[in-house]
Amino acid sequence: MSVDPSILLALVTMAGLLTGTLADPLIDQLYSDPLLYSPYGRCARCNTRLLPFGAIALIGYLRWRAHCPHCRRRFPLRSVLLPLTMAAFFAVTLLAHDDARRIGLTMLFGSFALIFITTDVERRTLSGRLMYAALAAAAIAGPFWPHHGVINLYATGAGILAGFAGLRLFFGLRLGVGDVKMTALLGLTLGLPGAAIAFGIAVIAALGAIMVASADSRPQMRALPYGALLGIGMIAALLWAESLARVF
Numbered sequence: 001m002s003v004d005p006s007i008l009l010a011l012v013t014m015a016g017l018l019t020g021t022l023a024d025p026l027i028d029q030l031y032s033d034p035l036l037y038s039p040y041g042r043c044a045r046c047n048t049r050l051l052p053f054g055a056i057a058l059i060g061y062l063r064w065r066a067h068c069p070h071c072r073r074r075f076p077l078r079s080v081l082l083p084l085t086m087a088a089f090f091a092v093t094l095l096a097h098d099d100a101r102r103i104g105l106t107m108l109f110g111s112f113a114l115i116f117i118t119t120d121v122e123r124r125t126l127s128g129r130l131m132y133a134a135l136a137a138a139a140i141a142g143p144f145w146p147h148h149g150v151i152n153l154y155a156t157g158a159g160i161l162a163g164f165a166g167l168r169l170f171f172g173l174r175l176g177v178g179d180v181k182m183t184a185l186l187g188l189t190l191g192l193p194g195a196a197i198a199f200g201i202a203v204i205a206a207l208g209a210i211m212v213a214s215a216d217s218r219p220q221m222r223a224l225p226y227g228a229l230l231g232i233g234m235i236a237a238l239l240w241a242e243s244l245a246r247v248f
């Protein structure tokens with residue numbers, strides 16, 4: 001049985017939209033101080049139940065113009081951006097790769113990366129619980145990537161982890177513990193040369209972030225979101241490692 005490519009693309013895009021919508025309310029549960037709607041579809045300020053299935057993302061955002069209809073509390077931009085970026089990412093993944101296993105794994109680890117980007121931009125936080133889940137998934141997925149040797153992935157993950165942990169411990173590199181774990185996740189999912197490409201992209205993205213962060217009035221937001229920058233590099237390398245390797 002073969003599915004029309006355009007129908008498949010539409011289905012995959014819908015799956016991305018749905019994944020982002022369902023992931024959105026979970027993100028608040030990753031913070032120690034749930035802020036926006038907790039748990040599942042209740043406004044955190046007035047506790048009104050807003051939607052039966054919980055996720056305020058997209059539908060609620062558009063329906064109530066980004067505000068709780070009862071207390072007027074503003075919803076985060078994330079609720080609309082996460083589903084849309086995840087839908088776009090799923091669609092691009094389908095177009096970028098041919099191998100079904102690679103497509104599936106790219107979608108899984110790209111979704112982790114998108115959630116880390118979101119939390120890091122929003123709160124300068126990379127959830128430890130989610131990071132351990134991602135690292136465990138990456139370790140299990142190691143042998144299933146079609147284009148990588150599992151030795152490459154494990155050695156790159158361990159090598160990068162040791163390298164950045166050492167730089168942080170002995171040379172005072174200003175990188176959070178969560179950011180160091182994120183570098184290990186890059187190594188475990190991308191191997192070499194993918195991880196090196198991801199770091200290159202992260203450095204380029206950092207130049208843009210410096211300009212944005214310096215304009216933010218909140219002092220805590222002037223720190224660079226290293227985790228998000230690494231996440232951007234990770235997504236680029238998951239999608240286009242081979243093409244980017246030729247550019248660099």
Ligand SMILES: [Zn+2]
Binds near residue numbers: 068070
């Ligand atoms: Zn409310």
